[in-house]
Amino acid sequence: MNPVITCTNLTHHYGKRLIYENLNFSVPEGRILGLLGKNGTGKTTTINILNGYLKPSGGECTIFGENIRHINPITKQRIALLIEGHVQYSFMNIEQIERFYASFYPKWKKEAYYELMDLLKVAPRQRIANMSCGQRSQVALGLIMAQNADLLILDDFSLGLDPGYRRLFIEYLREYAKSEQKTVFLTSHIIQDMEKLIDDCIILDYGKILIQKSVSELMDTFKKFTFKIDDAQPSLPADNEFYNPAVYRGNGELFTFQNKEYVEQYLHKHDIEHSQLMSESLNLEDIFIGLTGKY
Amino acid sequence: MSKTYKIIYYILLTAILAWLLPWFYNLATLKKERTPFTLYSEIIEDFAMINVNQNEKDLRYTDRKGDIYTERQFDSILPMFYYRQLVTDNRLPDTIRGVPVTASKIRRENFIFRTRPLDINVHHPELYSLLESRSKRVDLTMPDDVFRLTKNGIEFIDMESNQVNKEKSALFQSVFQQKEVAFPIRTIAGNPTNRKEYDEGYLFTDNEGKLFHLKQMQGRPFLRPISIDADVQISQIWVTEFLNRKYFGFLTDVNNQFYVLTAPDYSLVKVEIPPFNPKKENMTIFGNMFSWTVVQSDKKDEILTAIDAKTLTAIDSMAYHNADKDKTGLASYLFPLQLSFTSTKDKFFYPRLKDFSYRALALNLVLLVVYVLLFRKTKFSTTKLFKSLSIAVLGVFAFIPALLMRE
Amino acid sequence: MIKAILYKEWIKIRYLFLLAAVILMAFTAYCQLRIGNVISLRSAAHLWEILLTRDNTFYEAMRYVPLFSGVLLALFQFVPEMQQKRLKLCLHLPLPQNKIIGSMLGFGVSLLIILFVVTYLIIFLYLNPILAPELISRVMLTMLPWFVAGIAGYAFVAFTVLEPTWKRRLLNILAGVAFIRIFYLSGYAEAYNQVIVWLLIITLALAGLSFLSVSRFKDGVQ
Numbered sequence: 001m002n003p004v005i006t007c008t009n010l011t012h013h014y015g016k017r018l019i020y021e022n023l024n025f026s027v028p029e030g031r032i033l034g035l036l037g038k039n040g041t042g043k044t045t046t047i048n049i050l051n052g053y054l055k056p057s058g059g060e061c062t063i064f065g066e067n068i069r070h071i072n073p074i075t076k077q078r079i080a081l082l083i084e085g086h087v088q089y090s091f092m093n094i095e096q097i098e099r100f101y102a103s104f105y106p107k108w109k110k111e112a113y114y115e116l117m118d119l120l121k122v123a124p125r126q127r128i129a130n131m132s133c134g135q136r137s138q139v140a141l142g143l144i145m146a147q148n149a150d151l152l153i154l155d156d157f158s159l160g161l162d163p164g165y166r167r168l169f170i171e172y173l174r175e176y177a178k179s180e181q182k183t184v185f186l187t188s189h190i191i192q193d194m195e196k197l198i199d200d201c202i203i204l205d206y207g208k209i210l211i212q213k214s215v216s217e218l219m220d221t222f223k224k225f226t227f228k229i230d231d232a233q234p235s236l237p238a239d240n241e242f243y244n245p246a247v248y249r250g251n252g253e254l255f256t257f258q259n260k261e262y263v264e265q266y267l268h269k270h271d272i273e274h275s276q277l278m279s280e281s282l283n284l285e286d287i288f289i290g291l292t293g294k295y
Numbered sequence: 296m297s298k299t300y301k302i303i304y305y306i307l308l309t310a311i312l313a314w315l316l317p318w319f320y321n322l323a324t325l326k327k328e329r330t331p332f333t334l335y336s337e338i339i340e341d342f343a344m345i346n347v348n349q350n351e352k353d354l355r356y357t358d359r360k361g362d363i364y365t366e367r368q369f370d371s372i373l374p375m376f377y378y379r380q381l382v383t384d385n386r387l388p389d390t391i392r393g394v395p396v397t398a399s400k401i402r403r404e405n406f407i408f409r410t411r412p413l414d415i416n417v418h419h420p421e422l423y424s425l426l427e428s429r430s431k432r433v434d435l436t437m438p439d440d441v442f443r444l445t446k447n448g449i450e451f452i453d454m455e456s457n458q459v460n461k462e463k464s465a466l467f468q469s470v471f472q473q474k475e476v477a478f479p480i481r482t483i484a485g486n487p488t489n490r491k492e493y494d495e496g497y498l499f500t501d502n503e504g505k506l507f508h509l510k511q512m513q514g515r516p517f518l519r520p521i522s523i524d525a526d527v528q529i530s531q532i533w534v535t536e537f538l539n540r541k542y543f544g545f546l547t548d549v550n551n552q553f554y555v556l557t558a559p560d561y562s563l564v565k566v567e568i569p570p571f572n573p574k575k576e577n578m579t580i581f582g583n584m585f586s587w588t589v590v591q592s593d594k595k596d597e598i599l600t601a602i603d604a605k606t607l608t609a610i611d612s613m614a615y616h617n618a619d620k621d622k623t624g625l626a627s628y629l630f631p632l633q634l635s636f637t638s639t640k641d642k643f644f645y646p647r648l649k650d651f652s653y654r655a656l657a658l659n660l661v662l663l664v665v666y667v668l669l670f671r672k673t674k675f676s677t678t679k680l681f682k683s684l685s686i687a688v689l690g691v692f693a694f695i696p697a698l699l700m701r702e
Numbered sequence: 703m704i705k706a707i708l709y710k711e712w713i714k715i716r717y718l719f720l721l722a723a724v725i726l727m728a729f730t731a732y733c734q735l736r737i738g739n740v741i742s743l744r745s746a747a748h749l750w751e752i753l754l755t756r757d758n759t760f761y762e763a764m765r766y767v768p769l770f771s772g773v774l775l776a777l778f779q780f781v782p783e784m785q786q787k788r789l790k791l792c793l794h795l796p797l798p799q800n801k802i803i804g805s806m807l808g809f810g811v812s813l814l815i816i817l818f819v820v821t822y823l824i825i826f827l828y829l830n831p832i833l834a835p836e837l838i839s840r841v842m843l844t845m846l847p848w849f850v851a852g853i854a855g856y857a858f859v860a861f862t863v864l865e866p867t868w869k870r871r872l873l874n875i876l877a878g879v880a881f882i883r884i885f886y887l888s889g890y891a892e893a894y895n896q897v898i899v900w901l902l903i904i905t906l907a908l909a910g911l912s913f914l915s916v917s918r919f920k921d922g923v924q
Contacts (some may be wrong), residue, residue, distance in 0.1 A: 014924060053790055054922030076796040087786040091714055103706040104795055296800050297917030300910055307908070311880045367809075418892035420754055422837045439747050441754070443836065450836055454747040485753070642890035644847075645897045699873055 003185045004064060004151050005050065010150055011058035012045055017044050020207050021057070032177055032184040034194055037204030043187035044084060044098060047155040048186070051081060063151065080149035084156045084280045086140040090129035094122065094139060098146070113146035116172070134165035141169060145176055147154050149180070152177065154186035158193075164189075171199045195284040203291055210291055215284060222287050227252045227264050227277040237270050244293045255290035301700070302678065304358060308696035309689060312632065316692065317633035317650070318624055324441075330615040335601035337370045337392060337585040343372055343612050356638050359613060360680050375583035376400055379669050395669060404584035406537040408545065416641030422452070424487035428494035429512040435489040442467070447478045470516040477502040477618065484532035486546070498556070500529045508543065521556070523563045531573045537582075547573055555607060567609040568600045575640065586610060592612075603663070631655040631690050659690035666697055703796055704805050718778040718815055728763075728823050733761045734828050746832065753833070757891040759841045761825070764903040768821075768852030769882065772814055776859035784863055789919060803916050807860060813854055813876050818849045828912055830867060830890065834859045843898070844891045850902050851885035857909040864915035865921055874915075881908070 003026035010023040021059040027033045037043050048054035052063055052068050062239045064075050089097055094117055102108045120135050120156035128139055129173075137157065158166050168215060169231055174197050177184050188194055194201075195215055203210040211218070229252045236245040241262065252274065256263065260279055267274050282290060321479050331344040339358055346355040356369040369682035370384075372378040372389055378401045381387040391393060422441040430436065440451045440460055449471055450464040471478075478501065485497035496510030496517070506529060510517040522527075531547040544557040546563070551570035568589050571578060579590045587602040601610040627635075633650040637643075663686045669681065737760050740749045752758055783789045792802055822842065829838045858878025865871045885901070888894065893902065 030788075048922060051790065051794060053787075053793070053920060055920075073796040073798060076794065081790075081794045083787070083790055087788055087791065089710060089782075089788065089791065089860060090712075091782055092710070096709075096713060100706050100710055104797075202792055296910070296913045303907070304911060304914060306871075307881070308877055311733070312879060315880060377824065412804060418840075418895055420748075420840050422754060422834060422836050424754070437747065440743075441750065441834070445836070457744065457746070457832060457834065459890040518746045597707040636884060637888050637893075642888070642893055643896060644888040 002029060002065075003027055005061065005185055007046075007050075007061040010046075010061060012042065012049065012054070013057045018207060020204070020209075022207060023137035025202055025209065025212055026186045027183060027185050028199045028200075029183050030181050032186070032197060033200045033202065035185070035187040035202050035204060035274065036191060036194070037187075037189070037295070038292060039189055041190070041204040041206055043204065044155055047084075047187060048157065050153060051079075054125040072125040077107075077147075078150040080144040080147045080152045082140055082144055082152070082157055085159050086133070086137040086157070088128055088136065088143070090136075093125050094282045095124050095181060097128065097139070097143065101143055102225065103151075103168075107148040109146045109148050111144040112148070130175070133160040134162060137161055137165055137169055140170060145172075148180075150183060152182055153185065154166055156187050156189060158188050158190040166193060169253065170194075172246050191285040194198070194230035201284075203288060203293055211295065219223065219295045221257050222244050222255065222257075222258075222282060222290065224253060224255050224278060224282055224290060225260070225279050227274040229272055229274045236272070239266055239270055241247065242266075243291050255287075263266065298678075302681065305682065305685075305693075305696050308699065309685060309693045311693040312695055313519055313630075313632065313634040313689065314636070317626065317630050318635070324626075328379070330597050333549060333588070333590075333599055333613075334376055334581055335586050335588045335599070336609065337583075338372045338374065338532050339639060340611075342588075342601070342611070343369065345369075350683075375585065376581065378402070383600070388670060394584070396584075401583065402581075403538045406535070406539065406578040406580070406582045407539075408533070408582065409578070410533060410573055412574055412640035413642060414445065415573055416643060421482065423497065424523070425451075425485075425496060425509070425511045426489065426494040427512075427514070428496055428510045428517075435491065435494055437487075437489050444480045445478070452517065455476070467516045470505070470518050474518050476507060477505070480531055482529060485534050486536055491539070492538055493536060495534050495694055496541055498532045498534055498546075500532070504528055506546075506556075506563075519561070521561045521563075527552075527554070527563065535638055539584075547571060564607050566602060566607045568602065569598055573641060626650070627652040627654045628658060629655060631659060631688065631692075653688050654681070659687055662694040664686050669698075672702075703795070704801070706796075707792075707795075707802060707805050708809050709888060711806055714752060714782055715722065715775060715778045715810070715813070718774055719817075722819055723820075726767060726771060726804045727824070729764045729767045730761075730824055732827075733763055736760060736888060737828075737832070741832070750837065753837045753840065754775070757844075757889070759844045759891065761841065761845055765843065765848050765869045765886070768814075768818060768849045769855040770852075771817065771924070772852035772855035772857075773859050775810055776863065778805070780860050780863040789864070792846055793916070799916065799920070800913065803913060804910075807912055810860070811853060811906070811909055814853055818852060822849075824918050835846060835867070840892055843895055844893075847885040847894045850898065850905050851882050853902075853909065854878070854882050854885065857905060857911060858909055861911040861915055864912050864919065866915070866919045870918070870923075874911075 007026070008024055011021045011284040012019045022272070035043050035046060045054065049056045050063065050068055052071065054282040055069070063071065064078065066072060066075055091101070092100065096175060098110065098113055102110065116138055120138050122131060122135060128136060131139070161169060162229065170193055173184070176182070198215055199213070200214045201218065204213045228250055228252070229247065235247055236254065237244070241256050241258050245252070254263070264277065267277070301693060319456045329347060332343040333345045335341075335359070338342045341358050341360065343356070343358045343364070356364040356366060358364070358372075359433055364372065370380045371386060374381055374387065375638060376498045377486055378387055378398055378444065387396070387398060409520065422443050424438055424441050426438055439455060440453045440463070442449055448464075448468050451460040451467070452458065453460050457597055480701065481500045481502060481504070483497055483499035494510070496508065498505050499505065500509055505522040506520060508517075508524050508604045510518045516662045528545050528549045533545045535544050536543045541558055543558045543561065546554045548554070551572045553566045553568055553571045556563055566589070569591065570656050571591055576591050576593045580623070581588045582604065584604060586604050589600045589602055591598045591600075597615040598612065599614065600612040602608065627650070631652055632648050635647050635649065638647065663683060666683065666686050673679065682693065711777075726909065737749065738750075740760075751785065771816050783792065794801055803881055826838065829841065833841075858874065862874040862878065865874055
């Protein structure tokens with residue numbers, strides 16, 4: 001299958017500050033891919049570059065095979081965009097904004113929008129500026145669904161949403177994307193609930209990609225190991241296979257894609273007295289913390 | 296599009312700096328040197344002047360030779376100008392140069408005439424008030440109509456109704472035809488005000504260059520062709536209406552010769568002064584029964600000519616060279632040119648480039664080198680070449696925007 | 703699609719447009735009331751005499767009103783676009799970028815021109831029975847730079863608001879102040895006659911400076 005988005009050797013600096021260097025990734029058709037990372041790792045930078053709001057310092061990105069710096073307006077019709085914070089034309093009301101966007105998109109599905117709007121308890125003449133953050137997110141989502149694009153790019157859609165609306169948003173979006181076979185590229189800094197939405201994830205750390213895998217593979221293979229050790233052991237020696245090994249009050253913990261045997265060999269090799277070695281499966285949020293660390 | 300506008304913005308900023316930098320510089324440094332107030336004295340037969348020192352309080356009364364006078368002495372060597380002081384002090388002589396004088400006679404004979412380029416280089420609405428010059432009242436009154444000169448005639452418009460007064464227009468038009476005025480009118484001058492002693496209406500030249508005198512007398516047109524030398528092509532006219540009633544007006548021709556149209560005989564007499572271009576120079580005439588002091592000045596020089604009031608020939612002359620220049624001369628090293636939009640010589644707005652200076656080229660080259668060094672890491676482009684050329688020619692004006700617009 | 707963009711622009715500025723129209727009309731009415739007073743308290747001849755001999759037009763109170771209208775219109779049109787970087791929405795629309803920005807600017811400038819032309823028409827209709835054509839043209843030509851300044855005000859405020867960085871915004875403001883100053887440099891009647899058409903053309907061309915701001919916005923200049 002052709003990738004919908006490809007980025008090769010993407011590099012960006014703000015002034016002298018390096019955001020990341022030589023990033024390579026692609027988004028396959030029909031998948032929901034989440035770009036996850038802590039604040040400041042360059043998630044929004046990537047979205048801005050993809051939408052042509054930022055000229056990268058180096059590298060190249062294509063969407064539907066076209067260079068994103070000069071994308072054809074016809075191709076743009078196939079891309080829907082949700083801006084960080086569900087920003088929309090808040091000086092319009094829900095009817096005006098629907099009328100506005102409808103004329104730009106030949107495949108516009110008015111019903112998809114009003115279906116969602118009916119769930120909101122807002123008057124048709126109420127200005128978007130006077131709505132709650134959750135209501136605004138639904139308006140933005142409704143517009144994206146009505147646009148009926150092939151690719152959806154969502155920048156930090158969870159920002160400012162309370163858990164109810166976040167859940168609503170996720171459920172609606174997943175159902176929509178899967179039934180209509182849409183490709184979705186999204187970012188989030190809240191990982192909670194994300195496993196219910198995304199198929200694949202890219203986890204960004206400062207300056208690089210930590211991992212790009214499907215969520216199911218990640219949840220199957222990434223484990224946390226805990227064990228009890230002697231108080232005298234202040235820290236664990238580094239190992240390339242381990243993420244964020246730590247000791248806290250005699251409890252050792254480490255994260256790895258390796259199995260239990262590998263961990264036992266490791267502890268043995270370094271003569272670390274231990275007991276109660278246990279592995280546990282993790283949810284996506286814990287995997288994220290395990291990979292990127294708490295700090 | 297944005298590339299074009301990058302250049303446009305650069306040009307705009309350069310133009311703004313070419314205007315504002317010299318403006319600020321001149322504001323900070325320029326000091327206008329005042330020339331001494333000077334008049335020709337018919338007593339000492341020389342120019343006498345008041346030198347004003349820098350503190351503006353210390354006045355020095357001298358003549359051209361350098362003899363120093365007291366204020367009292369100065370009054371008496373210029374009795375025509377200071378006659379009121381002399382009358383107050385009871386010092387006015389009975390005769391001057393053998394001519395019996397009285398205060399009222401001096402007053403009647405004196406006049407001051409002023410013309411500035413600012414009053415000539417201006418858009419005037421082409422509507423003219425023609426006063427009644429033979430009214431039965433003592434004071435002149437403004438008429439309730441105005442006239443306009445069209446391609447082939449004259450018409451009067453009643454101001455209250457904003458309608459053409461057909462009757463009056465036809466009356467004047469017939470007289471214009473009778474006197475064979477060739478329309479359209481080229482130059483016309485008058486003083487449409489009632490704040491004067493008497494009214495002489497208008498002097499004008501027609502399309503063939505003929506000179507006419509137009510007045511309104513008891514509602515009837517007075518139109519008199521004035522025969523002048525066919526070689527004289529009038530370019531500027533002033534109706535004088537001085538108390539002495541000796542002249543109808545002053546005129547200049549296309550060769551910048553200055554003439555008086557004498558009254559009541561309508562003869563055109565050349566005044567022996569250097570060429571005078573009223574569009575570029577100021578002129579002030581202090582006239583009295585014996586002589587005129589004619590002051591012609593432009594930005595650089597002030598030329599004074601003493602004229603015999605009877606013969607209108609030159610008696611004497613002198614000149615001041617104004618130091619109306621940037622004293623340090625620094626501006627000529629900083630700015631290759633200066634842009635301004637207005638002038639003290641006209642009431643028009645348009646861009647004017649002046650004060651071109653080759654001396655600024657040195658600074659231009661230094662700035663060009665600095666620019667090339669600063670931007671040596673950016674790759675070559677036509678924009679960069681354009682900016683380099685601009686800096687070479689326009690120097691600091693183009694250099695600053697290049698820095699400001701650095702990415 | 704262009705129609706939809708104009709619809710969006712109209713929603714943003716419709717109340718301000720009405721307000722600007724009311725302000726312009728109010729000032730026009732005020733000035734004309736004063737002219738009416740001169741005629742009724744003195745005479746029409748007195749009015750003519752003043753216009754013939756002085757640089758007064760009786761509309762001096764309106765000097766800065768078009769500029770004010772232009773500045774406000776641009777603020778109301780472009781500040782909402784820059785709040786939360788909403789301009790991104792616009793630039794994402796499936797149209798060439800220059801077409802989008804061009805139609806936004808064109809709409810604003812056209813509305814201003816409509817306002818100004820209507821104002822001029824009202825002034826002309828009022829003066830036509832009172833004054834000779836020479837004087838009407840004198841009044842209108844003297845006022846013309848103030849109205850072109852209104853367009854310049856719009857152009858430079860749009861240019862400044864759409865600019866992404868504060869440093870450059872400051873430069874744009876200074877350039878705008880200097881450029882607009884030009885229209886108020888000479889207080890003499892009809893002083894701008896020779897160049898006003900050129901100034902208008904230059905001003906309309908400078909309305910496109912916003913393309914530069916948008917291009918910087920798209921490059922993500924910070």
